[in-house]
Amino acid sequence: MRIKELLKSNAAIGTKVEVKGWVRTKRGNKNINFVALNDGSTIHTIQAVIDASAFPEDLMKQVTTGACIAVKGILVQSPGKEQSIEIQAEGLVVYGSANPDTYPLQKKGHSLEFLREIAHLRPRTNTFGAVLRIRHALAFAIHKYFNDNGFFYLHTPIITGSDAEGAGEMFRVTTLDAKNPPLLGDGSVNFSEDFFGKQTNLTVSGQLEGELGALALSRIYTFGPTFRAENSNTPRHLAEFWMIEPEMAFYEIKDNMDLAEDFLKYLIRYALDNCRDDLEFLRKMYDEELIARLSFILENRFERITYTKAVEDLEKSGENFEFPVKWGVDLQTEHERYLVEKFYAKPVIVTDYPKAIKAFYMKQNEDGRTVRGMDVLFPKIGEIIGGSQREEDYEKLKMRIRELQLPEKDLWWYLETRLFGTAPHSGFGLGFERLVLFVTGMGNIRDVIPFPRAPKNAEF
Numbered sequence: 476m477r478i479k480e481l482l483k484s485n486a487a488i489g490t491k492v493e494v495k496g497w498v499r500t501k502r503g504n505k506n507i508n509f510v511a512l513n514d515g516s517t518i519h520t521i522q523a524v525i526d527a528s529a530f531p532e533d534l535m536k537q538v539t540t541g542a543c544i545a546v547k548g549i550l551v552q553s554p555g556k557e558q559s560i561e562i563q564a565e566g567l568v569v570y571g572s573a574n575p576d577t578y579p580l581q582k583k584g585h586s587l588e589f590l591r592e593i594a595h596l597r598p599r600t601n602t603f604g605a606v607l608r609i610r611h612a613l614a615f616a617i618h619k620y621f622n623d624n625g626f627f628y629l630h631t632p633i634i635t636g637s638d639a640e641g642a643g644e645m646f647r648v649t650t651l652d653a654k655n656p657p658l659l660g661d662g663s664v665n666f667s668e669d670f671f672g673k674q675t676n677l678t679v680s681g682q683l684e685g686e687l688g689a690l691a692l693s694r695i696y697t698f699g700p701t702f703r704a705e706n707s708n709t710p711r712h713l714a715e716f717w718m719i720e721p722e723m724a725f726y727e728i729k730d731n732m733d734l735a736e737d738f739l740k741y742l743i744r745y746a747l748d749n750c751r752d753d754l755e756f757l758r759k760m761y762d763e764e765l766i767a768r769l770s771f772i773l774e775n776r777f778e779r780i781t782y783t784k785a786v787e788d789l790e791k792s793g794e795n796f797e798f799p800v801k802w803g804v805d806l807q808t809e810h811e812r813y814l815v816e817k818f819y820a821k822p823v824i825v826t827d828y829p830k831a832i833k834a835f836y837m838k839q840n841e842d843g844r845t846v847r848g849m850d851v852l853f854p855k856i857g858e859i860i861g862g863s864q865r866e867e868d869y870e871k872l873k874m875r876i877r878e879l880q881l882p883e884k885d886l887w888w889y890l891e892t893r894l895f896g897t898a899p900h901s902g903f904g905l906g907f908e909r910l911v912l913f914v915t916g917m918g919n920i921r922d923v924i925p926f927p928r929a930p931k932n933a934e935f
């Protein structure tokens with residue numbers, strides 16, 4: 476029986492049960508041992524009471540923190556204050572011992588930095604158990620939300636020949652010999668001899684292919700890994716992260732904002748309703764304000780302002796920002812957090828950014844200098860969602876691609892959707908780890924993904 480089910484079922488008192496899991500702690504004396512067992516199904520442990528004289532000494536010695544064991548026994552009411560039920564052990568199997576001198580996860584008090592170095596074992600801690608269960612619940616809720624709302628899950632490619640964001644932050648995919656690649660007459664690499672017959676890279680976003688889906692199925696979403704070769708060593712950036720990208724035909728920017736707000740609130744409510752024990756644990760351990768902050772999102776309508784207004788607010792603030800603001804500069808996390816945490820004191824959606832700082836595909840406004848982009852800003856996180864209404868006009872889109880000197884020939888298929896049955900459409904990208912970061916209240920994005928990928932870091 477999984478421990479979660481066992482703890483729920485008081486009816487099982489007096490019955491024979493068997494549980495399997497990893498020893499968190501062992502207390503007691505020569506005669507009687509109290510073993511706290513966890514199998515990852517819940518933050519809670521079940522206590523096994525083991526009468527040492529009933530088992531061989533050698534076997535009992537192997538029951539130490541970190542060991543994997545199976546306990547058979549009778550489920551009884553516990554006299555202890557900490558738990559209501561426990562197992563009176565009758566059978567004991569040790570699957571794997573864990574030498575106390577070398578097992579790195581002794582009782583408690585390891586720093587998160589240290590745990591990153593032992594990412595192969597950190598899922599066995601209370602903290603990472605909680606984070607990983609919440610991460611799972613959110614992933615499930617994402618699929619449920621879209622399925623319930625008539626969106627189709629579209630699988631966009633991981634290997635692509637285009638740069639969806641036009642920012643050049645891509646990891647190359649190649650089978651060419653790095654030491655001795657085939658060359659063209661001018662000395663440059665001849666990619667026509669590469670595996671795909673052209674230059675390819677890991678995708679930075681599924682959006683462009685997502686748009687192709689939306690212009691046929693009306694509403695789609697992607698949910699997959701994306702890759703950015705940007706050298707950002709921050710608590711909010713990963714080189715490999717998961718992104719959720721809905722794309723909707725017949726949605727304008729306002730509909731896009733409504734969806735983003737409803738979606739985020741749904742996910743946060745889902746976590747509050749389904750991950751209470753884990754959230755309570757994280758609140759107690761790391762962040763007293765956690766649950767209050769999550770509820771706060773549900774209770775407030777997101778403030779919606781233009782970029783121009785945001786810059787005015789920031790200029791008026793009198794704050795001494797590290798990066799000074801003026802119209803035309805990209806907003807930094809410190810600006811975003813000021814708007815959300817101090818100025819408006821609620822989540823903010825900023826729209827209509829200068830076209831020069833946003834991607835080529837965003838719908839151009841009449842003013843000739845802004846585009847219909849939107850960023851959703853959250854407390855502690857800054858940007859959690861980035862999206863836009865898309866430019867659906869063939870000529871305008873082509874002009875913009877040329878202005879930015881993007882490889883037009885690689886985007887022929889994208890442009891062609893604007894020639895045949897084009898439609899107003901919009902979409903956005905939610906960074907999954909930024910969402911998990913917000914919901915768990917953790918401070919570093921590397922602690923909300925099992926095996927983080929960051930500059931100079933691809934262990935495990």
Ligand code: 4AD
Pocket residue numbers: 639640679680681682703711712713714716718720721858859860861862863902903904905906907908909
């Ligand atoms: O703002 P971004 O770059 O937008 C896009 O990629 C669009 N194609 C999305 C769309 O409209 N379909 O990224 C979207 C979100 C950001 O708001 C952020 O939450 C997250 O992805 N993100 C990252 N998360 C972790 N590490 C990184 N390096 C990230 N870069 C972006």
Ligand code: MG
Pocket residue numbers: 858860861
């Ligand atoms: Mg962005």
